[in-house]
Amino acid sequence: MSAPLPAAVRIREVGPRDGLQAEAPIAVADRAKLIEVLVDAGVREIEAAAFVSPKAVPSMAGAGDVLALIQRRPGVSYLALVPNRRGAELALAAGVDGLSVTVSASEGYSQKNVRMSVSESAQEAGAIAILVGGRVPIDAVVSCAFGSPYEGDIAARKVASLGQRLLDGGATSVTYADTTGMATPRRIAELLEVTGPQVGLHLHETRGTALVNAYAALQAGVTRFDTSIGGLGGSPFAAGSAGNLATEDLVHLLDDLEVRTGIDLERLLAAGRLATGLVGHDMPSRVAAAGPRSRLAIS
Amino acid sequence: MSAPLPAAVRIREVGPRDGLQAEAPIAVADRAKLIEVLVDAGVREIEAAAFVSPKAVPSMAGAGDVLALIQRRPGVSYLALVPNRRGAELALAAGVDGLSVTVSASEGYSQKNVRMSVSESAQEAGAIAILVGGRVPIDAVVSCAFGSPYEGDIAARKVASLGQRLLDGGATSVTYADTTGMATPRRIAELLEVTGPQVGLHLHETRGTALVNAYAALQAGVTRFDTSIGGLGGSPFAAGSAGNLATEDLVHLLDDLEVRTGIDLERLLAAGRLATGLVGHDMPSRVAAAGPRSRLAIS
Numbered sequence: 001m002s003a004p005l006p007a008a009v010r011i012r013e014v015g016p017r018d019g020l021q022a023e024a025p026i027a028v029a030d031r032a033k034l035i036e037v038l039v040d041a042g043v044r045e046i047e048a049a050a051f052v053s054p055k056a057v058p059s060m061a062g063a064g065d066v067l068a069l070i071q072r073r074p075g076v077s078y079l080a081l082v083p084n085r086r087g088a089e090l091a092l093a094a095g096v097d098g099l100s101v102t103v104s105a106s107e108g109y110s111q112k113n114v115r116m117s118v119s120e121s122a123q124e125a126g127a128i129a130i131l132v133g134g135r136v137p138i139d140a141v142v143s144c145a146f147g148s149p150y151e152g153d154i155a156a157r158k159v160a161s162l163g164q165r166l167l168d169g170g171a172t173s174v175t176y177a178d179t180t181g182m183a184t185p186r187r188i189a190e191l192l193e194v195t196g197p198q199v200g201l202h203l204h205e206t207r208g209t210a211l212v213n214a215y216a217a218l219q220a221g222v223t224r225f226d227t228s229i230g231g232l233g234g235s236p237f238a239a240g241s242a243g244n245l246a247t248e249d250l251v252h253l254l255d256d257l258e259v260r261t262g263i264d265l266e267r268l269l270a271a272g273r274l275a276t277g278l279v280g281h282d283m284p285s286r287v288a289a290a291g292p293r294s295r296l297a298i299s
Numbered sequence: 300m301s302a303p304l305p306a307a308v309r310i311r312e313v314g315p316r317d318g319l320q321a322e323a324p325i326a327v328a329d330r331a332k333l334i335e336v337l338v339d340a341g342v343r344e345i346e347a348a349a350f351v352s353p354k355a356v357p358s359m360a361g362a363g364d365v366l367a368l369i370q371r372r373p374g375v376s377y378l379a380l381v382p383n384r385r386g387a388e389l390a391l392a393a394g395v396d397g398l399s400v401t402v403s404a405s406e407g408y409s410q411k412n413v414r415m416s417v418s419e420s421a422q423e424a425g426a427i428a429i430l431v432g433g434r435v436p437i438d439a440v441v442s443c444a445f446g447s448p449y450e451g452d453i454a455a456r457k458v459a460s461l462g463q464r465l466l467d468g469g470a471t472s473v474t475y476a477d478t479t480g481m482a483t484p485r486r487i488a489e490l491l492e493v494t495g496p497q498v499g500l501h502l503h504e505t506r507g508t509a510l511v512n513a514y515a516a517l518q519a520g521v522t523r524f525d526t527s528i529g530g531l532g533g534s535p536f537a538a539g540s541a542g543n544l545a546t547e548d549l550v551h552l553l554d555d556l557e558v559r560t561g562i563d564l565e566r567l568l569a570a571g572r573l574a575t576g577l578v579g580h581d582m583p584s585r586v587a588a589a590g591p592r593s594r595l596a597i598s
Contacts, residue, residue, distance in 0.1 A: 108596075149596035182592040184555040185514060207592060208548045208585035212511040215484060249507045256483040286507030293481040293506060297407075297448035 008260035009223045010045060012175075012200065013038050013247055015275060016066075017047035017081055019232025021059055023279045028062040030278050032069035035078075037274055038229060041267035043247075045077045047100065051087035067094040079139075083114070088128045098136045101125045102177075103166060104143040105159045108150025109179070122165055129170025140171035141202060145191065147182030156187075160194040174199055175226060178213065181206020185216035197221030203245045205231060205284065210245035211253060218259065225250060230272045230283030246285035248272055252292055265292055307559035308522045309344060311474075311499065312337050312546055314574060315365075316346035316380055318531025320358055322578045327361040329577050331368040334377075336573055337528060340566035342546075344376045346399065350386035366393040378438075382413070387427045397435045400424045401476075402465060403442040404458045407449025408478070421464055428469025439470035440501060444490065446481030455486075459493040473498055474525060477512065480505020484515035496520030502544045504530060504583065509544035510552060517558065524549060529571045529582030545584035547571055551591055564591055 016035050020026060035048050048070065054061035067078060077097040082088045091099055103121045104110040110118050129138055145159045163174040176191060181204040192199070201217050201224065203210040214225060231246030251263050265287075272288045282289070315334050319325060334347050347369065353360035366377060376396040381387045390398055402420045403409040409417050428437055444458050462473040475490060480503040491498070500516050500523065502509040513524060530545030550562050564586075571587045581588070 147592060152593070152595055181589060184552060184592070186555050186557075206585065206589045207551065208510055208545070209552065211507055212514045212552065215511045215514065246507070252506065253483060253508065253511065256485050258485075286505065290480060290505045293446060293483070294451070296451055 003219065003221070005218050005257055005259055006221060006223045008262075009218070009225060009254060011043065011247065011250065011261050011263065012045040012047065012079070012224070012226045013043045013229060014047040014202070014226050014244065015229035015232045015247065017050050017060070018226075018244060019228040019230070019275075020279070021050060021057055022233055023059055025059040025061065026278050028065045028069060031066045034229075034271065034275055034278060035066070035070055037271040038268075039073050039076050041271050042261070042263035044075060044262060046079060047081060048078045048096070049091075049094075050081040050083075051090040051094075052081070052083055064090060064094040067096060082128065084124060085128055085131050088131055092132065092135065096136060099128070099132065099138045100141050100175075101128055101138060101171070102141045102143050103162065104148075104179075105154050105162050106144035106148030106151055109144045109148050112150070118162065122162065122169065125166055125171065126169030132170075137172035138170065139173045139175055139200065140166035141175045141177050142166070143177045143179040145176035146178045146184075146187045147180065149180050149182075153182075153187070156190040156194045159191060163195060163199070173224075175202050175224070176200070177202035177226075178204045178210075180204070181209065183213045184209055185212060188213050188216045189220065192217065192220045192222065197223070200224035200226065202226035205243045205245055211249060214245060214250055215253070218257075229268070229275045230288055231285045232275060232279065232283055243284045246283070246288065248285045248287040252287040256293070302518065302520070304517050304556055304558055305520060305522045307561075308517070308524060308553060310342065310546065310549065310560050310562065311344040311346065311378070311523070311525045312342045312528060313346040313501070313525050313543065314528035314531045314546065316349050316359070317525075317543060318527040318529070318574075319578070320349060320356055321532055322358055324358040324360065325577050327364045327368060330361075330365045333528075333570065333574055333577060334365070334369055336570040337567075338372050338375050340570050341560070341562035343374060343561060345378060346380060347377045347395070348393075349380040349382075350389040350393075351380070351382055363389060363393040366395060381427065383423060384427055384430050387430055391431065391434065395435060398427070398431065398437045399440050399474075400427055400437060400470070401440045401442050402461065403478075404453050404461050405443035405447030405450055408443045408447050411449070417461065421461065421468065424465055424470065425468035431469075436471035437469065438472045438474055438499065439465035440474045440476050441465070442476045442478040444475035445477045445483075445486045446479065448479050448481075452481075452486070455489040455493045458490060462494060462498070472523075474501050474523070475499070476501035476525075477503045477509075479503070480508065482512045483508060484511060487512050487515045488519065491516065491519045491521065496522070499523035499525060501525035504542045504544055510548060513544060513549055514552070517556075526550075528567070528574045529587055530584045531574060531578065531582060542583045545582070545587065547584045547586040551586040555592070
């Protein structure tokens with residue numbers, strides 16, 4: 001019906017960072033354990049920590065300790081989010097394999113969240129790249145890429161041009177994030193028409209569209225997706241919820257479409273059960289709740 | 300990227316029947332009111348009741364009273380589910396505009412749920428059609444069309460051949476139902492390759508795939524979908540949940556894709572709030588919880 005789907009995709013697991021960030025603090029050893037179990041399930045890129053102020057984000061305290069504790073596995077990239085040069089220095093000292101930096105495409109959101117203009121924030125990303133000097137790759141995450149609650153739709157050309165500016169400023173790759181759950185297949189198509197498919201996507205389930213957006217992107221040739229174990233992140237059961245696309249739900253879909261991820265779904269579901277125990281509440285992943293479609297009733 | 304999407308789709312709202320069926324009984328007047336509010340929002344086909352044993356399904360008791368109480372609007376089809384000839388007689392006496400009859404594609408499911416073989420169940424559907432004698436259209440709903448928890452995947456040819464048998468037996472149209480949430484875009488494509496796009500789809504959110512399946516079907520030219528206000532139906536918050544595709548979530552997506560439904564999203568959301576009040580608990584619709592993407596923050 002349409003062009004063949006990619007044979008394989010790269011999944012960046014962001015649960016231990018983006019997911020746990022929104023939860024009550026969890027012991028460093030438990031965070032390291034969760035990362036190891038996810039890697040055992042086949043995850044090859046994982047946001048392990050954020051080097052942010054522990055005062056501002058208590059649940060990310062001890063980022064260096066988490067990275068020191070993990071039994072590193074060859075072929076796996078252990079990544080960290082950094083908001084500034086100080087964070088980048090700490091992350092490099094902790095031996096991360098790559099960094100994420102976030103710059104919002106929305107002026108309103110940028111001012112509200114980091115008290116910088118989009119341009120100032122892009123400059124800081126460039127300063128981080130100079131500091132890193134090519135020692136590890138830097139993924140620039142463009143937040144509010146599919147719309148902002150302050151300005152509504154942001155033109156695809158404007159969003160893509162911010163992505164290009166970040167690449168020009170030293171980022172190795174760009175991921176477009178649907179921070180507020182405003183992406184739709186139409187918005188995805190509009191952006192990809194400008195950027196081409198060599199981008200990462202970070203999708204949210206706020207309006208139930210994460211999987212349909214991933215599918216639309218896959219049809220357009222995108223092969224990099226962020227997901228979070230269990231759909232951790234935001235407060236998915238509250239009104240205006242903002243959960244990440246659940247790793248289980250995407251892997252379940254991709255398995256059925258015969259798109260390789262390298263991740264074993266049953267072991268991933270076990271990792272999800274560990275994560276559920278750690279955070280102490282149910283998670284939004286539907287596949288975690290219902291089980292994979294291949295799991296039949298015992299009659 | 301792919302063929303253009305259909306310009307318009309027909310939505311059959313099943314909340315007052317399929318949705319409320321799973322809830323504690325609600326007063327007849329409230330059920331009639333909900334139907335009227337949904338019609339006011341632009342719904343043109345609505346399953347208003349099921350003529351089933353009130354002992355077996357207490358929440359569907361008073362089906363005739365619901366239909367008698369509704370202020371009928373021209374151009375709207377008020378439909379009922381009937382399990383047998385007795386139900387069909389009662390539904391016709393109540394002046395319904397059309398009937399739904401369900402036949403499972405899964406032997407295991409059919410035996411477990413209606414204590415008949417698939418073949419016996421198809422025969423009963425044929426007997427209903429003879430009784431109705433063309434006075435109103437009959438939609439045959441093939442349940443477990445995309446897999447069964449008892450037998451796993453059921454071959455598309457087998458499912459489609461059951462659909463054809465039901466058409467040959469007097470049904471006016473066929474809807475394929477993902478009763479147990481096992482549909483995926485691959486399974487949807489496999490079935491539609493055999494049936495063509497002139498079918499209805501009844502999708503479930505059990506594994507988070509309802510919207511992506513609807514999108515895949517839309518790309519293949521399908522223009523008839525069942526949805527339920529709020530995603531009512533099943534027990535969506537329990538493990539193994541089985542909510543219907545929420546009307547709000549599909550209309551929200553279709554609005555953005557510029558596929559016409561004739562339904563006004565804001566009025567639909569108001570109907571959802573009424574339904575939430577009637578059932579007394581939150582509903583799974585994500586758009587109901589988060590609001591439409593067009594609703595911006597007040598800064």
